[in-house]
Amino acid sequence: MREVEVKFRVREPAVLIAALDARGIQLGRPVEQDDQAYAPDGWSYGDDRRGIPFARLRTVDGQHLFTVKRPAENVLSCEEHETVIADRAQMHRAIMAMGFRPTVRIRKVRRVATVGELTVCLDELDGVGVFVEVEQQVPDGVPGEAVQAELSCFVESLGIRVERCPDTYDSLVRASRTST
DSSP: OOOEEEEEEOOOHHHHHHHHHHHHHHOOEEEEEEEEEETTTOOOOOOOOOTTTEEEEEEEEHHHHHHHEEESSSTTTTEEEEESOOOHHHHHHHHHHEEEEHHHHHHHEEEEEEETTTEEEEEEEEEEEEEEEEEEEOOOTTTTHHHHHHHHHHTTTTTOOOEEEEOOHHHHHHHHHHOO
């Protein structure tokens, strides 16, 4: 299975929430996520990501998750593996020992809703802005770009003003810090 997603910058979150409510889509409670992103030694921002594994440590409500994503057609269509871990600091050291290096820390508040096979996330990234992310798990072999087109149609059907964002959150956070 792969995770395929699309991401849009949202200038008016209240309008998005109202559009979702009008469809009977209720976002869950706000949850803080604290992510540390990792890249393989030797990889730099601006390099191609396709086929390269990237790691993440996430803490939500005291629970720690370790994730590895390997982009396929693009950075928002990835093979993904995730598991709960007991000790974030120990896992950080293990990730470093595996040849990864920390890149950026991403802090966000996320609200989630499920719509059939889709997951809709309203994310407020510290220092970056508000985004809606729609994702779907698909079997290997399903073209990610075709799924992304369908996910984009879902967002566009809400009738709100949004701006498509092809970047990952770590790239957006890094860009916001280097432009200031």
